[in-house]
Amino acid sequence: MKLFYKNYRFTLILLTAIIAGGAAGLIFGPKAVLVKPFGDLFLNLMFMMIVPLVFFSIASAIANMNGMKRLGKIMGSIVVVFLVTASIAAILGLIGASIIHPIENTDISSIKEVMNNSSVETDPEKLSFLDHLVATFTVGDFNLLLSRSNMLQLIVFSLLFGISTALVGEKAKPVASFLSAATAVMMKMVSIIMYYAPIGLGCYFAAVIGELGPQILEGYARSFVLYLILAVIYYFGFFTLYAFIAGGKDGVKVFWKHAITPSVTAIATCSSAACIPVNLATVRKMGVPKDIAETIIPLGANTHKDGSVFGGVLKIVFLFALFGKDVTSIPNIISILAVAFLVGAVMGAIPGGGMIGEMLIISVYGFPPETLPIIAVISTIIDAPATLLNSTGNTVCAMLVTRLVEGKNWLDRSFKSEELGA
DSSP: HHHHHHHHHHHHHHHHHHHHHHHHHHHHGGGGGGGHHHHHHHHHHHHHHHHHHHHHHHEEEEETTTGGGGGHHHHHHHHHHHHHHHHHHHHHHHHHHHSTTTTTSSSOOOHHHHHSSOOOOOOOSOOOOHHHHHHHOOOGGGHHHGGGHHHHHHHHHHHHHHHHHHHGGGHHHHHHHHHHHHHHHHHHHHHHTTTTTHHHHHHHHHHHHHHTTTTTHHHHHHHEEEEEHHHHIIIIIHHHHHHHHHHHHHHHHHHHHEEEEEEEEHHHHHTTTTTHHHHHHHHHHTHHHHHHHHHHHHHHHHOOHHHHHHHHHHHHHHHHHHHTTSSSSSSHHHHHHHHHHHHHHGGGGGGTTHHHHHHHHHHHTOOOOHHHHHHHHHHHHHHHHHHHHHHHHHHHHHHHHHHEEEEEEEEHHHHHHHHHHH
């Protein structure tokens, strides 16, 4: 019980604060807006951190990847597997959200009335597709990168800066060291601010419920049920499919024989990073070679988060419903899939990337900052099943990567070599 409390302490405190804030909002109604400035303080602290945090984190991660050059084939296979599985998760999440809409059949007229008072940014000019593509990934001046409204452009700049630093090599070592140190400093600042999160989010949620009423609570309940359904389907259905692709029927047997320990650890710790030692030991028992295991498991803990992709889809669809935006149009479907992928993959590479991913959603679609606590609640309630998919998914992905690197009969060769060694 002590271990459970230790691992879930912050989540439980945050959830308690949110529930208390929601109860206060229900009891005091619109009067709860009195505590909104305490929530605004937390939002402003987080938003003023986002630009330097994203830049230093991404640039540092890329700049310090020199040690992986010899693992070209392994890294290429990892990228393919991560891209494909995350894309499947995004598509499945969108299909699920269209079947069980988070706010369908819920009276949200009062919610929409409040949300309509918050403007969603739109481009005043009609741009062609190519012009829109250019504007999506680049800006016309460096100072524009310093705005959270241009997060995708900032990510592109950070990736280029990190790649350039890595390619320069020894001369750029001081730059790479500076990026690493700056990332550590920014994360320490985030951890300090997060001590205030229960108060800030609790107060903000009290104001939100006070203004929007209890209808939004039904939306959260539907979102949680939808997420659990998706998690069960993905965990049992798609993990089995991936194991079969990796090693046939024997691959399925090997995966499920060893999957329980990393799964229980993921739920117990609620941390992908904490699961790394267990996952490393597990994939070695599954027959994954040492060099592949020691590359994909630590990397996957940061950059491969299918559970977070599901969460990204839910958050976007939730906000689309609140603002009356069409989820069924082809451009919006493509953008939802792309942004959800970024939330689960690119932003997952940033420590504390959950909150950063939510900021990315708000920035890309031009939603007002006040919507951050609304979708932050979704992150809190899906934390445990999301960690299960994020962490345990890396073990079956290790099998897929081994299939690509070692060939079709890798499993037989692996266990034969073990028998010979014994």
